[in-house]
Amino acid sequence: MPTLTTEFADVTGSEASMRRFLHGLPGVDQVGAEARAASLGTRSIKTTAKAHAIDLAISMVDLTTLEGQDTPGKVRALASKAVHPDPADPTCPQVAAVCVYPDMVAIAKETLGSSGINVAAVATAFPSGRAALDIKLADTRDAVEAGADEIDMVIDRGAFLSGRYLQVFEEIVAVREACTREDGTAAHLKVIFETGELQTLDNVRRVSWLAMLAGAHFIKTSTGKVQPAATLPVTLVMLQAVRDFRDSTAQMVGVKPAGGIRTSKDAIKYLVMVNEVAGPDWLDPDWFRFGASTLLNELLMQRTKLTTGRYSGPDYFTLD
Amino acid sequence: MTTDPTGTAPTGTAPTSTVFEYAPAPESRSILDLKASYGLFVDGEFVDGHGSSFKTINPATEEVLAEVAEADDADVDAAVRAARRAHTRVWSRMSGSERAKYLYRIARIIQERGRELAVLESLDNGKPIKESRDVDVPIVAAHFFYYAGWADKLEHSGYGTTPLGVAGQIIPWNFPLMMLAWKIAPALACGNTVVLKPAETTPLTALLFAEICQQADLPPGVVNIVTGAGGTGQALVSHPDVDKVAFTGSTDVGKAIARAVAGSTKRVTLELGGKAANIVFDDAPLDQAVEGIVDGIFFNQGHVCCAGSRLLVQESIAEELLAKLKTRMGTLRVGDPLDKNTDVGAINSAEQLQRIRELSQVGEDEGAGRWSPPCDLPERGFWFPPTLFTGVTQAHRIAREEIFGPVLSVLTFRTPSEAVEKANNTPYGLSAGVWTEKGSLILHMAGALRAGVVWANTFNKFDPTSPFGGYKESGQGREGGRHGLAAYLKGGDL
Numbered sequence: 001m002p003t004l005t006t007e008f009a010d011v012t013g014s015e016a017s018m019r020r021f022l023h024g025l026p027g028v029d030q031v032g033a034e035a036r037a038a039s040l041g042t043r044s045i046k047t048t049a050k051a052h053a054i055d056l057a058i059s060m061v062d063l064t065t066l067e068g069q070d071t072p073g074k075v076r077a078l079a080s081k082a083v084h085p086d087p088a089d090p091t092c093p094q095v096a097a098v099c100v101y102p103d104m105v106a107i108a109k110e111t112l113g114s115s116g117i118n119v120a121a122v123a124t125a126f127p128s129g130r131a132a133l134d135i136k137l138a139d140t141r142d143a144v145e146a147g148a149d150e151i152d153m154v155i156d157r158g159a160f161l162s163g164r165y166l167q168v169f170e171e172i173v174a175v176r177e178a179c180t181r182e183d184g185t186a187a188h189l190k191v192i193f194e195t196g197e198l199q200t201l202d203n204v205r206r207v208s209w210l211a212m213l214a215g216a217h218f219i220k221t222s223t224g225k226v227q228p229a230a231t232l233p234v235t236l237v238m239l240q241a242v243r244d245f246r247d248s249t250a251q252m253v254g255v256k257p258a259g260g261i262r263t264s265k266d267a268i269k270y271l272v273m274v275n276e277v278a279g280p281d282w283l284d285p286d287w288f289r290f291g292a293s294t295l296l297n298e299l300l301m302q303r304t305k306l307t308t309g310r311y312s313g314p315d316y317f318t319l320d
Numbered sequence: 321m322t323t324d325p326t327g328t329a330p331t332g333t334a335p336t337s338t339v340f341e342y343a344p345a346p347e348s349r350s351i352l353d354l355k356a357s358y359g360l361f362v363d364g365e366f367v368d369g370h371g372s373s374f375k376t377i378n379p380a381t382e383e384v385l386a387e388v389a390e391a392d393d394a395d396v397d398a399a400v401r402a403a404r405r406a407h408t409r410v411w412s413r414m415s416g417s418e419r420a421k422y423l424y425r426i427a428r429i430i431q432e433r434g435r436e437l438a439v440l441e442s443l444d445n446g447k448p449i450k451e452s453r454d455v456d457v458p459i460v461a462a463h464f465f466y467y468a469g470w471a472d473k474l475e476h477s478g479y480g481t482t483p484l485g486v487a488g489q490i491i492p493w494n495f496p497l498m499m500l501a502w503k504i505a506p507a508l509a510c511g512n513t514v515v516l517k518p519a520e521t522t523p524l525t526a527l528l529f530a531e532i533c534q535q536a537d538l539p540p541g542v543v544n545i546v547t548g549a550g551g552t553g554q555a556l557v558s559h560p561d562v563d564k565v566a567f568t569g570s571t572d573v574g575k576a577i578a579r580a581v582a583g584s585t586k587r588v589t590l591e592l593g594g595k596a597a598n599i600v601f602d603d604a605p606l607d608q609a610v611e612g613i614v615d616g617i618f619f620n621q622g623h624v625c626c627a628g629s630r631l632l633v634q635e636s637i638a639e640e641l642l643a644k645l646k647t648r649m650g651t652l653r654v655g656d657p658l659d660k661n662t663d664v665g666a667i668n669s670a671e672q673l674q675r676i677r678e679l680s681q682v683g684e685d686e687g688a689g690r691w692s693p694p695c696d697l698p699e700r701g702f703w704f705p706p707t708l709f710t711g712v713t714q715a716h717r718i719a720r721e722e723i724f725g726p727v728l729s730v731l732t733f734r735t736p737s738e739a740v741e742k743a744n745n746t747p748y749g750l751s752a753g754v755w756t757e758k759g760s761l762i763l764h765m766a767g768a769l770r771a772g773v774v775w776a777n778t779f780n781k782f783d784p785t786s787p788f789g790g791y792k793e794s795g796q797g798r799e800g801g802r803h804g805l806a807a808y809l810k811g812g813d814l
Contacts, residue, residue, distance in 0.1 A: 027757040029777050032608030042450060044345035044660035052340065240607050275340045276651045283340055 007249065008213050015166040022165060022209060028201035028237055037232035043272045050268070054303050055093050057267040057295075058085060060285045062120055062256065064099040064293050066127075066224065075104045079111035081318055086300050089307070095296065096285040097150060101126070102143035109147040118149035120190070124175060127194070127223035129154040133171060140178040144187050151179050152190040154223060155207065157197045165210055172214035190218035190256055195234045196226040204234055208241035218254035224291060229259025232269060239278040255282065258291025264302040267295060342653075345660040347449045351436050357387040358523070360395055360547060361530035363402035364540025369395045374549070376523055379446035380657050380666040380701040388523045391546035396515070396555040399544040403486045403513040404561055406541025412483055412511045416472035423468035423508060425536040430461040433532065437525060441497055442657040444524040446666030446702070447620050449658050459782055460501040463800075466784035467505035470805060474510065477802060480811030483511030484587060485563035487808065488556040490577075491526075492569040493519035493668050494623035494724075498782075499568050500526055502799045504543060505784075510808035512564070515544045517556055519569075521669045523547040554580070562586060566807065568625070571722075571748075571793050589797030589807045591625065591789055593722040594750030596771065597743035598628030598779060601736075602637045604755035608777065610644045613728070616753060616779040618652060618664055618706050622726040623672070625794075626751035628779050630719060631708075632739050635732045642710065642730065649706050650693040664726060667702040676704050676725035683709045683718040688729070714745055722748070736761065740768045749791025753779045772798070 011021040045053055063082045065074060079098050086092035097118035098108050108119045121143035125131035131139075140151055153175045159167045172191055179187040191211040195204050211219050219238055222229035235257045242253045255278070261267060267290060274282045282288050297317045305311050357373065359366045369389030376385050391399070411419070430437065437460075438452040447456070474481040487507045491499035496518055507514050518526035526545050533543045546552055550573075557565050557580050567577050568591040581588050598616045600609045616628025633641050657665035667673040684690050688709040697703040704725055712719050712729040719729050733739040743752055752771040754762050766774040772790045775781060782788070787803035789795060797807050806812030 026604070026606040029605035029608040029757075032605065032611055032777065036608070036611050042454065042660070043342065045342060046345045047343045049341060049343040056340075271340065280339050 012166070012169060012213055015164070018165045018169065018210075019163065022206040025205055025209060028205055030201050030233070033201055033233045033236055037236045037273070040273050040276060041232060041269045043269075045268050045272065051303075051306050053268045053271050054264060054299050054306065056283060057264070057271060057290065058299050058303070059093040059096060060289050061095040061296050061299075062097045062099045062258070062289050062291050063095045063296060064224070064258070064291055066099070066101060066122060070101065070104060072104070072107045075100055075107045076111045077319075079108050079117075081296070082117050083112065083115045085296055086303070087318065089304075092300070092303065096289055099152065099291065102139060102146060102148070105143055105146035105148045119147060120150035120152055121146070121148040122152045122154075122223075124153040126152070126154050126192075127225040129156050130158075133174065136171070137174060137178045140175050144179055144181060148187050150188045150190060151175070152192055152220060154192045154194060155211070157194055160198065160203070160207060165206075168207075169210055169214045172211055172216060176215045188217040189215070190220045190254075191216040192220045192223055192258075194223055194226055195221050195231075196228045201233065201237050204237045205241055208238050209245070212241070212245045212253050216253060218256050218289070220256040220258055220291065222257075222259040222291075224259035227260075230257030230261055230291070232273065235270060236273060236277060239274060239282070242282070243278045252281065252287060254287040254289065256289040256291055261290055261292050262294050262298060264298050267299065342661050344656075346656065347439055347442075347453075347658045347660055349439060349443070349658070352439055352443075354440075355386060357389075358527050358547070359389045360391050360399070361527065361533075361543070361545040362395070362399045363406075363544070364534065364538075366530070371395065371548070374520065376444060376521060378443050378701075379521075379668050380698070382700055385444060386524060388527075388547045390548040391517075391552045391555070393555045396546055396552060396559060399515045399546050400486060400488070400556075400559050400561050402541035403515050403544055406539055407483070407485055407511075407513040410539045411508075411513050411542050414511075416474060416481075416511075419509065419511065420468045420471035422536055422538050423464050423471060423505065426532060426538070427461050427464035427468060429532045429535055430457065430464060434458075434461070437497060437528060439658065440528055441525050442665070444522045445493065445496060446657050446668050448662040448665045449660055450662070451620060456495060456498050459784070460497045463498075463501040463505045463784045467509035470506075470802075471509040474805070474809065477805045477809065478811070479806050479809040481511075482810040484808060484810060485512060486561060487512045487514045487564040487566060488559065488562040489514055489516040489566045490553045490556065490569065491516065491518055493522040494620060494625070496522040497525045497529065500529060502804075503566050503568075506799070506804045507566075507808050508542065510805060512808050513542045513544075515546060515556060515562070517546050517548060517553050520547075520549040557581065564588070564808065567591070574795060587807070587813060589789075589799070590795040591797070591799060592750075592793060592795040593724075593748055594625045594627065594790065594794050595630060595720065595722050595746045595748045596626055596628050596751040596753065597630045597632045597739075597769075598753040599632045599733075599739050599743060599755065599765065600634065600637070600641060601739075601754075601756035601758070601761065602634040603757045604637075605757060605777065606637070606641060606644060609641065609755040610648050612753060612755060612777070612779040613645055614648055614652070617728040618649075618726050619780050621664055621667055621704070623668060623724055624780065626773060626780065626788075627724075628751075628753050629723060629727070629729060630743075631728055631730045632733050632742055633730065634739075635734055638730075638732050645708070646691065646693070649708070652693070652695075652706050654695050654703070654705060655698060664706055667704050667725065670702055672724065673702040673704060676723055676727060679718055679721060679723045680707060680727055683712070683716065683727075683729070686716050686718070688712045688716055688718060714742060720746065736765065740765065744768075744770045747793040750789075750794035751775065
C-alpha cells in the first residue's frame with residue numbers, strides 16, 4: 001500500500017524502528033480487557049434487535065471446511081449451503097464467503113457461480129506457516145489463479161515470537177503482492193495471527209498494527225486448528241486496534257474471529273462488541289466476518305424460532 | 321457504509337447497514353410483591369409506627385412505590401429495647417457457630433431471592449438493574465458469607481470475642497442493601513444486635529431484608545429496622561442504651577453525629593464523603609484506563625463515596641485520553657434502570673439532582689469546559705447526563721467539593737510528585753486510582769497517597785475480605801475484612 005508505507009516509512013524501515021514502534025503502543029491490561037469483554041457479553045439482545053443481529057451474523061459467515069478429508073463432493077455441498085442456507089426460506093440471507101484449501105477453489109467457484117458469494121482460500125502453508133517464502137508465495141498465486149477472491153494467510157509465529165518483526169512484516173507485504181491478478185485487480189488479504197500461540201494481549205495489539213501497516217485488508221484471530229481459537233478479549237483488542245488505526249490513517253481494516261464460535265448467543269456477543277468498540281461502521285460483511293462451520297446451523301435454528309415461535313430439531317436443517 | 325479506501329469491497333451482498341438498535345429488554349417487576357404500605361420491623365414483627373408516614377418514589381418515573389412509617393422517639397426506643405433484650409437473653413449467649421448458621425442461612429436466602437432484591441433496589445434507588453443484579457446483590461451475599469465464617473473464629477481476630485451490645489446503624493441511599501450488609505453482617509457475627517435506619521429515599525430493600533430475617537428464623541430483636549428521616553436517625557444516635565453508632569453518609573451529618581456522641585461511652589465509626597483522584601500516567605494501558613475512568617465516575621450515577629471524581633491525567637497523553645474517553649462516553653446508555661442494557665440510571669432524588677445541577681453550573685461559571693455526549697433523557701424522573709469538565713484546576717469548587725453525581729473533573733499533572741501533591745490536596749481521603757504499567761510506580765504511589773483504598777489499574781472493586789474506610793474528612797474506622805471486626809468487639813478500641 002504505497003500511501004501507508006510512505007507515511008510509516010520511518011517505522012517499517014528497520015528492525016529496530018519497527019520494534020520501537022510496536023513496543024511503544026499502549027499496553028493491554030489483561031484483567032481489564034477480560035472484564036470489559038465480559039461486561040459487553042451481558043447485553044440483552046431481544047426481539048427485533050435479535051432478528052436483525054441473526055441475519056447480520058449469517059451474512060458475515062465465512063462458511064469453512066479445512067480438513068484433510070475434504071473432497072469435491074463435500075465442497076460442492078458446502079457451497080450449495082452457502083447460497084441457500086435455509087432452502088425453506090428465501091428471505092434468509094446468503095453467507096459472505098466459502099473458505100477452503102487452495103486446491104478446492106475451482107470447485108467452490110464453479111458451484112457458487114454468479115451468487116455473489118466469495119471464495120476464500122487459506123494459503124502460505126496453512127495452518128503452521130512453516131515453509132520457505134517462495135513456497136508460500138506460490139501457494140498464494142496458485143489460489144488466486146484458481147479464482148480465489150480472498151486469501152487467508154498465516155503469519156510466521158516463530159519469527160514474531162523471536163522478535164523478528166520486520167521479517168513478518170515483509171512476508172505479509174510479499175503475500176499481498178502475490179494476491180495481484182494479471183488484470184491488475186487483487187484478491188483481498190486476511191492475515192491470521194493464531195492468537196492462541198501468541199498468547200498475550202500485548203502481542204495481539206502489536207501484531208494487529210504490524211499486519212495493518214503491511215497492508216492487510218482483514219486481521220483474523222485463528223486457523224481453527226489451535227486452542228484457544230477466537231475469544232472475546234482477543235477480538236476486543238483487535239477491534240480497538242482497527243479503530244485506532246482508522247483514527248490515525250483514515251483507513252478501515254476488517255476483523256475476523258475464527259474458530260470456537262458455535263452459538264447464536266456467542267455470535268451476538270461479538271456483534272455487540274463490534275458495535276460498541278469499533279463502531280457501527282464495522283457491522284457489515286465487508287468489515288467483519290465469522291470463520292465458522294457449525295455456527296451457521298445454530299443461527300438458522302434461532303432464526304426459525306424467531307419467525308415461527310417454535311424450536312425445530314437439527315434434522316430440519318441441512319448438513320453441509 | 322464508509323468509503324473503502326482499499327478499492328472494491330470484497331462482497332456485493334452487503335445487507336442492511338442499518339444501525340444496530342438494541343430493543344428494550346426490561347427486567348420484569350412481576351417477581352415483586354410490593355405492598356401499598358410498610359411498617360417498622362421491631363422485635364421480629366412488622367408494627368405500625370406512632371409517627372406519620374412518608375412516600376418513597378421511583379426516581380426514574382416519580383411514581384409512588386409505597387407508604388412507609390416514620391419512626392418517632394418512642395418507636396426507636398421500642399426497637400432499642402427489643403435489641404437489648406435479644407442481645408442479653410439470646411444473641412450474646414449463643415455460640416459463634418450457632419450465630420454463623422443464621423448468617424449463612426441469610427446469605428443463601430439473599431442469593432435465592434437475588435432477582436427480587438435487585439429489581440426492588442433498582443426501582444427504589446434508580447440504579448441500573450445490571451449493577452444491582454451483577455454487583456450489589458452478589459456483594460451483599462458475599463458479605464454475609466464472609467462474616468458468617470468469622471463468627472466462630474473471633475478468638476483469632478485480635479480484638480477478643482466480647483461484643484459491644486446494641487449497635488445503632490444509619491446507612492445512605494446510594495447502596496441501600498450493600499451498606500446494610502456492611503453494617504449488619506459484622507455486627508451480628510460478633511454477637512451484637514442492631515437497630516438500622518435506612519435512608520429516607522430508599523427504605524424498601526431493608527424492609528425486604530427484614531422479611532428475609534423472618535424467613536431465616538432469626539431470633540426476634542436481633543435485627544430491627546426503623547424507617548424515617550433525620551429525626552429518626554437523631555433519636556437512634558442519641559438513645560442512651562445504644563453502645564455503638566455506625567454511620568455511612570455525608571461528612572456534614574457525620575460531624576454532627578461525632579458531636580452528638582462526644583463525651584458518651586458510645587463507640588462510633590464513620591464512613592463519609594470523598595473526592596478521589598484517578599491518576600493516569602503516560603504509560604498506562606489506555607483502553608483499560610478509559611474503562612476504569614468510566615467505572616470510577618459513572619458507576620451508580622456517580623453516587624459513590626469513593627467515586628473517581630477527579631481525573632488526574634499526565635499532560636503528555638491528556639489529549640489522546642480525553643478523545644478516547646469522549647468516544648466511550650458516547651456509548652453509555654442512559655435510561656430506564658430496569659432495562660438490562662442501561663449503563664447509567666436515574667439520579668436518586670430531586671434534591672440530589674438539584675445539587676448536581678448547582679455544582680455543575682458553578683463549574684461552568686468558574687470557567688471550566690463542560691461536555692456531555694448527546695443523549696435523550698426521559699421527561700419524567702430525575703436525570704443528569706454523563707458529564708465531564710476540562711481545564712479544571714485545584715482552585716475550582718468542582719475539584720474540591722463532592723458532587724455525588726455523574727460529573728468528572730479533569731486535571732493534568734507533569735510528574736509523579738505533582739500527581740501525589742494534587743491527589744492529596746483535599747480534605748478527603750477515601751480512595752484513589754493509579755494507572756501505569758510500571759509496578760514500582762504503583763508501589764510508590766500507593767505509599768504516598770493518603771487514601772484508605774488505592775486501586776492499581778482498576779477502580780471501584782469491592783470485596784468482603786478487604787478493609788474499606790477513609791482518612792481525614794472521609795471518616796474513621798474500617799469496614800470489611802478482619803479490620804471490620806474491630807468496630808464491633810470490645811477489644812477493637814485497644
